[in-house]
Amino acid sequence: MTQRLTLTRPDDWHIHLRDGDQLQATVPDAARYFGRAIVMPNLVPPVMNATQALAYRDRILSHRPAGSQFEPLMVLYLTDSTSTADIEAARAAGVVAAKLYPAGATTNSDSGVTSIDKIYPVLEAMEKAGMLLLVHGEVTDNHIDIFDREKVFIDRTLTPLRAKLPGLKIVMEHITTADAAQFVSESSDLTAATITAHHLLYNRNHMLAGGIRPHYYCLPILKRNVHQDALIAAATSGNPRFFLGTDSAPHAREKKEAACGCAGAYTAYAAIELYAEAFEAAGALDKLEGFASHFGPDFYGLARNADTITLIKSPWQAPDSLAMNGSELIPLRAGETLQWRVAPSE
Ligand SMILES: NC(=O)N[C@@H](CC(=O)O)C(=O)O
Ligand SMILES: [Zn+2]
Ligand SMILES: [Zn+2]
Helix, strand or coil: CCCEEEEECCCEEEECCCCHHHHHHHHHHHCCCCCEEEECCCCCCCCCCHHHHHHHHHHHHCCCCCCCCCEEEEEEECCCCCCHHHHHHHHHCCCCEEEECECCCCCCCCCCECCHHHHHHHHHHHHHHCCEEEECCCCCCCCCCHHHHHHHHHHHHHHHHHHHCCCCCEEECCCCCHHHHHHHHHCCCCEEEEECHHHHHCCHHHHHCCCCCHHHCCCCCCCCHHHHHHHHHHHCCCCCCEEECCCECCCCHHHHCCCCCCCCECCHHHHHHHHHHHHHHCCCHHHHHHHHHHHHHHHHCCCCCCCEEEEEEEEEECCCCEEECCEEECCCCCCCEEEEEECCCC
């Protein structure tokens, strides 16, 4: 008998939709079955205030497919000059969170925060306003090894921040290490993490052994398999402070397959399908619904989606490439077999 799995409609708590003509490709992919998505603000220039967030939201909605209820949730990009007034105005405009990018840590983070000490008043205003802090958790020091940057960030920045502002809801985005999983598990109920499908399915050998594969290159970078195992254990544990965030991050083929390639993996074309594979491999398909559909809205203080989607185990071949804004986009798993598909909605 064909295996089927019905879930409360999931949401994506971390996605990059980009802007302009790229929205033609990214919004329909995100809207296929996700009810909502936390839309990352690392545009150029970034989304730094309420006005920019609302305008960006309108541009996203103008690409929403007819009949779709998909709802983009907007995020402010913190800089050294973000003010408490920016936070209050953003909150009043319905912006749900603000994102801390350490300056230089990842794609389009040049305008990010140079030192967390500069934004403590802003973080206090967020705590007061009930706005979540989302964090790209890596230090940027040249002398810190790229594979250690997440752990050093936890020790240096996140642990003191957690102690200083115990009432602030913090999401450590796209965690990649056993250290991060442990930090979140041992922190208070106001600390959570998103986990990508690619960090559940892959480790650094997939990127580097037998040839260098640029489409597996993302930040934080894939780690050793022991870290992959710890992430699988966290995601499938039923702990409600670990939930789904794809970090689907499109870059044109020539920007990835280059001497200095961009960081980011595109998974939105098959996101829940990839997560289902990871959970099935761990013998934990029964834990997928909590991770994908319940724990995210619970942590954000939003209602769970009221309807469902159905996954069917029915292998299919991923496309070799997708079209994005006149260029080619190579999705993760391009040309390979995927095990699950989502049943068309009635
Ligand atoms: N994850 C990535 O490797 N890239 C993201 C940025 C980010 O989420 O850090 C992007 O915007 O391309
Ligand atoms: Zn990031
Ligand atoms: Zn991201």
